[in-house]
Amino acid sequence: MNAIEIKNVTYRYQNNMDALKDLTLRIPHGAKVAILGPNGAGKSTLLHHLNGLKIPNEGSVSIMGNPLTKKTALSIRKHVGLVFQDPDDQVFSETVWEDVAFGPRNLAMTEEEIEEVCGAALGNVGMLEHKDRAPYHLSYGQKKRVAIAGILAMGPEIVILDEPMGFLDPAGQDDIAGLLQGWNYMGKTILLSTHDVNFAASWADMVVLLKNGELLVAGNVDLLVEEKWLRKADLHLPIIARLFKLIPELATDTLPKNEFEASRMLFKLLNDQD
Numbered sequence: 704m705n706a707i708e709i710k711n712v713t714y715r716y717q718n719n720m721d722a723l724k725d726l727t728l729r730i731p732h733g734a735k736v737a738i739l740g741p742n743g744a745g746k747s748t749l750l751h752h753l754n755g756l757k758i759p760n761e762g763s764v765s766i767m768g769n770p771l772t773k774k775t776a777l778s779i780r781k782h783v784g785l786v787f788q789d790p791d792d793q794v795f796s797e798t799v800w801e802d803v804a805f806g807p808r809n810l811a812m813t814e815e816e817i818e819e820v821c822g823a824a825l826g827n828v829g830m831l832e833h834k835d836r837a838p839y840h841l842s843y844g845q846k847k848r849v850a851i852a853g854i855l856a857m858g859p860e861i862v863i864l865d866e867p868m869g870f871l872d873p874a875g876q877d878d879i880a881g882l883l884q885g886w887n888y889m890g891k892t893i894l895l896s897t898h899d900v901n902f903a904a905s906w907a908d909m910v911v912l913l914k915n916g917e918l919l920v921a922g923n924v925d926l927l928v929e930e931k932w933l934r935k936a937d938l939h940l941p942i943i944a945r946l947f948k949l950i951p952e953l954a955t956d957t958l959p960k961n962e963f964e965a966s967r968m969l970f971k972l973l974n975d976q977d
């Protein structure tokens with residue numbers, strides 16, 4: 704059984720525009736999936752289908768073998784956590800702690816359990832010391848961490864994140880990448896949307912390329928070295944693939960041994976090309 708099965712899904716917004724067109728996709732358990740595509744490709748719309756926030760006009764979505772419908776959405780949300788693109792759409796309580804406790808409370812956890820899962824989730828995202836602050840006063844990156852903690856506290860087996868790295872500083876991105884890796888080691892299936900092919904190449908084991916609401920291709924992360932697909936999805940080659948393409952000798956040990964000299968030579972190669 705797959706973690707997620709999407710069959711022939713079409714989704715139409717009020718303006719009659721098909722944001723997803725006859726999309727079929729299977730996500731195995733424990734996968735790390737990066738969904739890539741240009742602005743307006745349908746990435747967020749697709750992710751919103753995975754916890755029942757949106758229900759397809761045509762086609763179906765199943766989570767761990769259970770059909771996702773308006774009726775089943777609430778119970779399925781225990782298993783699928785969705786972190787929104789903008790934390791301001793998710794974080795709204797008076798304190799950080801109350802915000803993270805909101806989901807567990809809705810799942811009817813006891814106060815003791817809430818104490819435990821909220822403490823662990825806030826510790827996990829490095830926000831425990833801010834637990835009594837008002838989310839309103841936090842920085843964007845801190846709010847994003849609180850939004851992630853709120854989802855984590857509910858203990859979902861599948862975690863969906865809409866552009867989790869957006870607007871985070873490099874240290875914040877590293878922290879989130881580390882968290883994602885840790886959750887995956889714990890057996891969680893993780894799907895995220897991103898515009899960053901370099902991050903996708905270094906993190907994902909499966910990639911899904913979308914454009915104009917259509918699935919271009921889905922498969923192993925190796926797809927990210929195939930320029931044919933990247934061009935169709937308006938994406939760049941990951942930087943490592945670009946370098947190897949520029950100087951095939953790279954593979955044959957002709958670079959300066961000194962790290963600084965080697966990096967300078969590679970920067971120059973990329974600059975000359977741009």
Ligand SMILES: Nc1ncnc2c1ncn2[C@@H]1O[C@H](COP(=O)(O)OP(=O)(O)OP(=O)(O)O)[C@@H](O)[C@H]1O
Pocket residue numbers: 716717718720722740741742743744745746747748749
């Ligand atoms: N509420 C809405 N009403 C009407 N059309 C919408 C709505 N939300 C999104 N769309 C349209 O649906 C299409 C897919 O949008 P979506 O936000 O899913 O794309 P995306 O790949 O996540 O884009 P981005 O990379 O910019 O976040 C776009 O053409 C968008 O204009």
